[in-house]
Amino acid sequence: MKLNCSQSELNIALQLVSRAVSARPTHPVLANVLLTADASTGKLCLTGFDLSLGIQISLHASVEKSGQITLPAKLLGEIVSKLSNDSPLCLNLDENSQQVELISKSGTYQMRGMIADDFPDLPLVETGTALELNSTFLSNAIKSTLFASSTDEAKQLLTGVNLTFNGKGVESAATDGHRLAVLNLDNILYDKNDDNENNIDEFEKFSITLPSKSLREVERFLSNFANNQPVNFFIDKGQVVFIASDQVITIRTLDGSYPNYSQLIPESFSKTLTFDRKELISSLERIAVLADQHNNVIKISADNDSNIVKITTEAQDIGSGSESLPVVMNSESFQIAFNVRYLLEGLKVIDTTTIQLSCNSATTPAVFSPLDTNFNFIYLVMPIQIRN
Amino acid sequence: MKLNCSQSELNIALQLVSRAVSARPTHPVLANVLLTADASTGKLCLTGFDLSLGIQISLHASVEKSGQITLPAKLLGEIVSKLSNDSPLCLNLDENSQQVELISKSGTYQMRGMIADDFPDLPLVETGTALELNSTFLSNAIKSTLFASSTDEAKQLLTGVNLTFNGKGVESAATDGHRLAVLNLDNILYDKNDDNENNIDEFEKFSITLPSKSLREVERFLSNFANNQPVNFFIDKGQVVFIASDQVITIRTLDGSYPNYSQLIPESFSKTLTFDRKELISSLERIAVLADQHNNVIKISADNDSNIVKITTEAQDIGSGSESLPVVMNSESFQIAFNVRYLLEGLKVIDTTTIQLSCNSATTPAVFSPLDTNFNFIYLVMPIQIRN
Numbered sequence: 001m002k003l004n005c006s007q008s009e010l011n012i013a014l015q016l017v018s019r020a021v022s023a024r025p026t027h028p029v030l031a032n033v034l035l036t037a038d039a040s041t042g043k044l045c046l047t048g049f050d051l052s053l054g055i056q057i058s059l060h061a062s063v064e065k066s067g068q069i070t071l072p073a074k075l076l077g078e079i080v081s082k083l084s085n086d087s088p089l090c091l092n093l094d095e096n097s098q099q100v101e102l103i104s105k106s107g108t109y110q111m112r113g114m115i116a117d118d119f120p121d122l123p124l125v126e127t128g129t130a131l132e133l134n135s136t137f138l139s140n141a142i143k144s145t146l147f148a149s150s151t152d153e154a155k156q157l158l159t160g161v162n163l164t165f166n167g168k169g170v171e172s173a174a175t176d177g178h179r180l181a182v183l184n185l186d187n188i189l190y191d192k193n194d195d196n197e198n199n200i201d202e203f204e205k206f207s208i209t210l211p212s213k214s215l216r217e218v219e220r221f222l223s224n225f226a227n228n229q230p231v232n233f234f235i236d237k238g239q240v241v242f243i244a245s246d247q248v249i250t251i252r253t254l255d256g257s258y259p260n261y262s263q264l265i266p267e268s269f270s271k272t273l274t275f276d277r278k279e280l281i282s283s284l285e286r287i288a289v290l291a292d293q294h295n296n297v298i299k300i301s302a303d304n305d306s307n308i309v310k311i312t313t314e315a316q317d318i319g320s321g322s323e324s325l326p327v328v329m330n331s332e333s334f335q336i337a338f339n340v341r342y343l344l345e346g347l348k349v350i351d352t353t354t355i356q357l358s359c360n361s362a363t364t365p366a367v368f369s370p371l372d373t374n375f376n377f378i379y380l381v382m383p384i385q386i387r388n
Numbered sequence: 389m390k391l392n393c394s395q396s397e398l399n400i401a402l403q404l405v406s407r408a409v410s411a412r413p414t415h416p417v418l419a420n421v422l423l424t425a426d427a428s429t430g431k432l433c434l435t436g437f438d439l440s441l442g443i444q445i446s447l448h449a450s451v452e453k454s455g456q457i458t459l460p461a462k463l464l465g466e467i468v469s470k471l472s473n474d475s476p477l478c479l480n481l482d483e484n485s486q487q488v489e490l491i492s493k494s495g496t497y498q499m500r501g502m503i504a505d506d507f508p509d510l511p512l513v514e515t516g517t518a519l520e521l522n523s524t525f526l527s528n529a530i531k532s533t534l535f536a537s538s539t540d541e542a543k544q545l546l547t548g549v550n551l552t553f554n555g556k557g558v559e560s561a562a563t564d565g566h567r568l569a570v571l572n573l574d575n576i577l578y579d580k581n582d583d584n585e586n587n588i589d590e591f592e593k594f595s596i597t598l599p600s601k602s603l604r605e606v607e608r609f610l611s612n613f614a615n616n617q618p619v620n621f622f623i624d625k626g627q628v629v630f631i632a633s634d635q636v637i638t639i640r641t642l643d644g645s646y647p648n649y650s651q652l653i654p655e656s657f658s659k660t661l662t663f664d665r666k667e668l669i670s671s672l673e674r675i676a677v678l679a680d681q682h683n684n685v686i687k688i689s690a691d692n693d694s695n696i697v698k699i700t701t702e703a704q705d706i707g708s709g710s711e712s713l714p715v716v717m718n719s720e721s722f723q724i725a726f727n728v729r730y731l732l733e734g735l736k737v738i739d740t741t742t743i744q745l746s747c748n749s750a751t752t753p754a755v756f757s758p759l760d761t762n763f764n765f766i767y768l769v770m771p772i773q774i775r776n
Binding site: 072075078079082083084099106107108109110111112282283285286287289290293311317318319320321322323324325 | 460463466467470471472487494495496497498499500670671673674675677678681699705706707708709710711712713
């Protein structure tokens, strides 16, 4: 392998690919990134793969001699990032010693590699169901729900986000057993605006669950995309592949059938409160300072005489707090208690001025939803039982 | 105690004072900040004290009833920081329960305090040697040398910065046994520019050593000051006190006589290399990526035929690196090796375009010093012995 490429392109690609390199690899080669240079296509392809998430990026290179090698991702990434960005780089592999020489304007570096044969193959399915998705919608579907998934590895499927494709839309959902976030998007399929014709066929309903850890990387990946840029999406044999221009992400799906969460959502509510979202967040953040000292519990007391809500917390032996907020109220006075951290996480993904809290009692699921928007989102939270 | 004050003033004061509150207090009251309200002066005084470093700040308050109480620094700081900054605050102490009520526009907080009698007295010497110092010069004296002090608590005096006042100047020095930074300032005394007359008497030579941990806070403190603002400085009975307007810092000095470091500095040098400082830093930062993998050692090889310096490192089983730099050279070819982290720390405090490395051999102290400046600084580093 021998090639020349630009420092800045190699640097960007290495930073992205490194996101799929395990910090605690189970095998030494998994700490490495795979470099594949192809003289016929004039491309250098970088691959990082932690056996669950894989990221592959190709960049232009003037390839003198094709070849493959794996190099320590962290070391290579740090050296390349510190090289001057007007410097062309030369990478030269000595096949006998598996040493790679990296030559820049200012200096020369030798790195010991490991042979490419030891690197696991990326499961690049390009068969099965194939869709062309809108990257901005896909990013929203991930961002709005991911936070509600479980971080407890023992909870398996709940550590992921469930995506149900149906017609032209998608429903994205995540729950950790205490709260549930659901976003509905009418149309996540890529719609070619130029001819103003929706030439995509509708597709059969199907559902997959993808690990939140990997989806966080997909979301970070999509954040570099232009608005509404198309992403190709393939699903087959327990694998999902996202492809956009020279970039590929593969994710192993989580097996099993996701809980039927829609049955948890109450069909009607006897009580509603309408808040200014930012005011509610500010009050909760102050109250959280004290609530976090004890058990994170805050109590919401709605008084329909005054149309004032009091948010209170008691941290035994430390102190107590009480915030007052004006609300629009549509029921009798009532009390309900929550984990303040759950509320803050959910309220922060909703980007509207007002927000509605709907519930039936202090012991049945409550739902937060945005008002005055076509953002079709609900955030269900189980209340905490309190003794009066 | 009962008073009204502004959220923003209280917030700034609490953040500053909290720097002197221990994260791991040896006694519960040391996790608290002392609040002293005085109706006669119309001031609220906040004090944080970890038994070594003390910070005291006074702010205007409309004090209805004088009194004292200590409150948990972290809790109070977090709540106040999150309150809206246009909100006047009321603090109200119930002397029987030691509960403080904090009332803002949006809410009310109760916090359990501890009585002020348990809080240790701040050693506020205002006797002994008294000087009026220039805050900008004092800040420079700390910043330029502090990094070279030891972080090993067993090394006692070497965990501090030594300040030797003499005439109108100060010499600031720090060493951890492997390297030594020394800055000389001709005149650190405050010079009243308005009448263009230096009306300060010279003072007798004396030397103190102050803990680096505390000086880091002094430096942070001074960074809020206007350029060349005066600071009053008192030294007595193992204590140093800095006073500026409504702010007081006290530091316990480190006892013992600081090593006679000046005898370590060679009087003459047979070899000198002149570098572009930024180029040298960039090269060292790249080489450090590999050097850090092994033992941080880099080798500088100066060749007087080419006037090129090669900086190299070998990380066994991982790789090696070599950087080339043009230099102005004034001796035969030679080699010398250093800990790359020591070099980078020292080069970063010198703010000049060019820098000179002076040495006599690969085993005797080398000195880095700025060129073309009246910044009177030297950085001595012990080389690392290498086998060829």
